[in-house]
Amino acid sequence: FEALHAAVAGLPVSGSRVLPGxxxxxxxxxxxxxxxxxxxxxxxxxxxxxxxxxxxxxxxxxxxxxxxxxxxxxxxxxxxxxxxxxxxxxxxxxxxxxxxxxxxxxxxxxxxxxxxxxxxxxxxxxxxxxxxxxxxxxxxxxxxxxxxxxxxxxxxxxxxxxxxxxxxxxxxxxPHCLILCGPVDGVNEQHAAALQGAFTMLQQLFKTVDQ
Structure with missing residues (x-):
């Protein structure tokens, strides 16, 4: 996840988006x-x-x-x-x-x-x-x-x-990259941690379904 997202401070949260590559x-x-x-x-x-x-x-x-x-x-x-x-x-x-x-x-x-x-x-x-x-x-x-x-x-x-x-x-x-925008670095870090946790949970869920 670390290499698949970029956090940008000083921009509104609405500017967050997903880019290919x-x-x-x-x-x-x-x-x-x-x-x-x-x-x-x-x-x-x-x-x-x-x-x-x-x-x-x-x-x-x-x-x-x-x-x-x-x-x-x-x-x-x-x-x-x-x-x-x-x-x-x-x-x-x-x-x-x-x-x-x-x-x-x-x-x-x-x-x-x-x-x-x-x-x-x-x-x-x-x-x-x-x-x-x-x-x-x-x-x-x-x-x-x-x-x-x-x-x-x-x-x-x-x-x-x-x-x-x-x-x-x-x-x-x-690969796609998540661009996280927020007013300050702290907000972006919180959003990144929450998303990483959600993706980890989904990954574990899909593993369980596959088994």
């Missing part, structure tokens, strides 16, 4: 408008390679060698974004914050980026689409798992910007 509680780090269905990938690591692995000391002999290493990392990042473009990927969903160089090349190659997604949001997206997070720096570097987004656009609720995205589901579950 998911409302991700983040703004685009990079937004490149695209029409029709688009391919999306999920990542859980930075697309900009580190100079060394965690716990491994990186030693350089000169400033020139250090700058050359930075240029190598940048070229690797650009190569990843080119690979996404060649695979017709238009949307990158990330659980971590991507570096500015990633955002730069994403805009350059027409890939929208949503970063810092919660573990609940990532898990829900993977469950709906049937994909697993991809590893951009794997042995072959191929993009083997892509989700299909039916739409992806900014959504303004009150003074906050969100990402509204719909996915082609591989299961019977067709």
């Amino acid at each position: 998911l409302v991700l509680r983040r703004d685009f780090a990079a937004y490149c408008p695209a029409s029709g269905e688009l391919a999306a990938v999920v990542v859980t690591e930075s697309l900009h390679p580190a100079l060394s692995a965690p716990g491994v000391e990186f030693v350089v002999g000169s400033e020139g060698q250090y700058q050359a290493s930075l240029r190598w990392c940048t070229r690797r990042t650009e190569a990843v974004m080119k690979r996404l473009q060649s695979s017709n990927v238009k949307l990158l969903l990330s659980s971590v914050k991507q570096q500015e160089v990633v955002i730069y090349y994403a805009k350059l190659y027409g890939v929208s980026v949503v970063e810092c997604l919660s573990s609940e949001e990532i898990a829900l997206i993977c469950e709906i689409t049937g994909v697993s997070p991809c590893t951009p720096f794997g042995d072959n570097g191929e993009i083997t798992e892509t989700a299909v987004a039916t739409f992806c656009q900014p959504l303004l609720l009150g003074s906050k910007r969100y990402v509204h995205v719909g996915f082609t589901s591989v299961c019977a579950f067709q």
Whole structure:
């Protein structure tokens, strides 16, 4: 339920509604408008390679060698974004914050980026689409798992910007998101708790009927 509702304070309760798809509680780090269905990938690591692995000391002999290493990392990042473009990927969903160089090349190659997604949001997206997070720096570097987004656009609720995205589901579950509006956060929290309790009760009731 946490990933299937968004609470907006400062709006009348009558503004509450149900929207198809998911409302991700983040703004685009990079937004490149695209029409029709688009391919999306999920990542859980930075697309900009580190100079060394965690716990491994990186030693350089000169400033020139250090700058050359930075240029190598940048070229690797650009190569990843080119690979996404060649695979017709238009949307990158990330659980971590991507570096500015990633955002730069994403805009350059027409890939929208949503970063810092919660573990609940990532898990829900993977469950709906049937994909697993991809590893951009794997042995072959191929993009083997892509989700299909039916739409992806900014959504303004009150003074906050969100990402509204719909996915082609591989299961019977067709996600919808509940937009809860109220004068203050406390009212929205009460409504969310009441609705979650009601949905839980209905879920238990249907389980009993099925048995």
